[in-house]
Amino acid sequence: MLKINVCEDIEEARCLWQLHWPQESLFDLWPVRECFQKQFRHHPFFLVAYENNRFCGMLTLSWINEECCFGHFPGELWQGRTWLERNRIVAENSKVTSALLCHIPGPAVIRYIENTNPLGDDSITGVDEIGYLFVPGDYNYSFQAYLQSFSGKARQNFRREMKRLEAGGLYYRLDCYDDLEHMFRLNLENFKDSSYFNDSRFLKSFENLAAWLHSRGLLRITTVVIEGGVAAVDMGAIWNGTYTLLAGGTNGNYPGVAKLINFFHMQRACQERLAEVDFLCGDFNWKNRFHLTPRPLYKVCNQRASFNALDLPIRQSIAYAG
Secondary structure: OEEEEEEOOHHHHHHHHHHHOOOOOHHHOHHHHHHHHHHHOOEEEEEEEEEOOEEEEEEEEEEEHHHOEEEEOOOOOEOOEOOOOOEOOEEOOHHHHHHHHHOOOOOEEEEEEOOOOOOOOOOEEEEEEEEEEEOHHHHOOOHHHHHOOOOHHHHHHHHHHHHHHHOOOOEEEEOOOOHHHHHHHHHHHHHHHHOHHHOHHHHHHHHHHHHHHHHOOOEEEEEEEEOOEEEEEEEEEEEOOEEEEEEEEEOOOOOOHHHHHHHHHHHHHHHOOOOEEEEEEOOOOOOOOOOOEEEEEEEEEEOOOOOOHHHOOOOOEEEEOO
């Protein structure tokens, strides 16, 4: 018989995650999630499936008070939606997936799910958003071969734009930790209320994430300096052969600098023979034009009746005979 346990203790949740969660992408790492959990402090609600006392699946949720629904742990929010990508429903088959989804005791919006397991439930709404990857191996790790995938006119426009920026004495500054302050400032100046960092919880989460990545030698900071001033800063991380771009900021006085820094990331990834560069979701009118590889991520929406967080059951077990 399949049994679903509920875990609401953060330390037990950490143990479950570290024992059972695949460690494939940056967002699979517990310390990365913990940076956001410590700031948003949403109530963990992990559904853990066992069959004949053998672990066979897990759905890691948080109750998000502001939205009155469950979301993927840790339930970090930007403009009312969770932000961390490459989420999962860990399940060995569709029966386990269905059991986990059926035992969500209230409304849920679970975003950015990788389709690595059969979801097996009608509550799937289809594609949530499209993530975008650059795969150096598709071009035999040659940035010049990548450029050749564009038309001659497009390549000419790229060269003209790059030369205009280079005329200002352009250079790249790598891994200067203090440049993160420039990144936060530029992002806020460009996006104002729509910036991730307009929310102090999100800003502090990123500051803590940067500190943890830096302490483990995983952090990459790329800064473009033009005419002696900071024109663009990107923050990323390397894990398991993937370079994940997490956030950035550009100076509006230098049009085209975003394209320049993205090309730099791609060229560096080719030189280092990385498996992929993950530019995350959100098109921003350039990712398709840059011939990036689309990666759909999925969403579960469960519109059950309203649910009161005060009614959260404590460490309950639910027998499931489906």
